[in-house]
Amino acid sequence: MWKWETEQQPKAVIVILHSVYEQHRWYAWLIEKFRSAGFHVVMGDLPGHGEQEKFARYHDEDFEGYYKYTKLLFKVALEYNLPLFVVGHGLGATIATYVLQKKKLDCAGIILTSPWLTLKLTPGKLSNALSSFSVITSNVKLKHELTLQHFTRNTDVLMELKEYLPLTNTVTVKWYRDWQQVTRIIRDSEFKLPNVPLLVMTGENDKITDVQATKKWAYEQTAHSEFQFKQWKGCMHSLYFELEREEVFRYSVDFINNALRDLGYIIE
Template sequence: MWKWETEQQPKAVVVILHSAYEQHRWYAWLIEKFRSARFHVVMGDLPGHGEQGKYARYHDENFEEYYNYTKVLLKVALEYNLPLFIVGNGLGASIATYVLQKNKIECAGVVLTSPWLHFKLAPGKLSNALSSFSAITSNVKLKHELSIQYFTRNTDVLMELKEQLPLNSMVTVKWYRDWQHMTRTIRDPENKFPDIPLLLMTGENDKITDISTSKRWLMEQTLSEFHYKQWNGCLHSLFFEVEREDVFRYTIDFINNVLRDLGYIVE
């Protein structure tokens, strides 16, 4: 993992969790935006991603690895003794949700973008059938037919990421089962999200996830403060989109309002 510290007096610390098949370098723009806005940033690569997954042919990580990695990130961020905010995208948003449901963590606020709670585009045409079979199928490989064009319409971002492609989006049935188990746990009415200020944002034209599932999940929570924003015309990855400056400003407004409610003076 890495730390990027603001050169100014920090207002808070932000932990960023990227989505499946991505890596932290994809978020250089977002990291620098937070640093310029007076936030420290803590981020790394999910297990099996980035340099660790550079030569891997498929993803077969145990989701417990994802959860443990996330808890380590949060522990490191809390060492700053500043208000902690979590920003999770896609799979990272779902992992953040699961970890917060299962653990008591001192978190000031959470921003979830396009969480993977239900797929429009699932890995492999037979994935739903295979995932219900016996352990014999666990090592069967499934192709998640994603292209970077499903993430953003922003040609500048597409050029930035050109050398970091193609996506390694081959997964095993076991990986897909773990994802299913995580999302079922998240959506279980018995597992409530902690009463933390929450901003959930989706793209109107998301081709990867079913945004109605995310909105329905949010409305089922018992939160003192929550915000839902659907960005017109946007695809899956809002911080990569043409409107990313607006998305970032919306995010910063949410975070600053939470800090004001906590008694901090926000300039």
């Protein structure tokens, strides 16, 4: 993992968790935006991603490895002794949600964008059937028919992301079954995140996740003292890559600054 420190007096530290098939380099723009706005940033690559993904043909990582990695990210960020905000996207949002609920970490706020709770575009035509079969099917490979065009309409970003192709978008049945298991836990009516400020954002034209299912789940978290749900008109799955990403970023920073004010910090 890596740390990017602001040159200003730091207001807080941001932990960013990327989605499956991605890597931290995809988030260079967002990292620099947060750093320039007065925040330290801690981020790395999920196990099996980034450099580890270069020669991989598919994803079969253990989700326990994802959770362990996430806890380590949080531990490193908390060493700054600053308010901690978690920004999770896609699968990263799902993993962050699970770990935050289980570990009860001391964080100042949570931002989840397009969390993978219910998928419209699933890996493999037979994924739902195969995922219920015996251990014999665990290593069966499922092609997830995602392309960069599912992420954003922003052609400039698409050109940047092509530097990091090929997109390894095949998973095993075991991986898919593990994802199903964690989302069942998160979508359970008894599941509640820590009572800290929560912002959930989706794109109106997300072709990957079920936006309505996400919205329903988000409003079940309204026991939070501060909760916001924002659906961005015309946007696709990856809000921080979209044409409107400057607006999305400003909205995120306003949320963070308001949370810091509530904690007694003076934010100019």
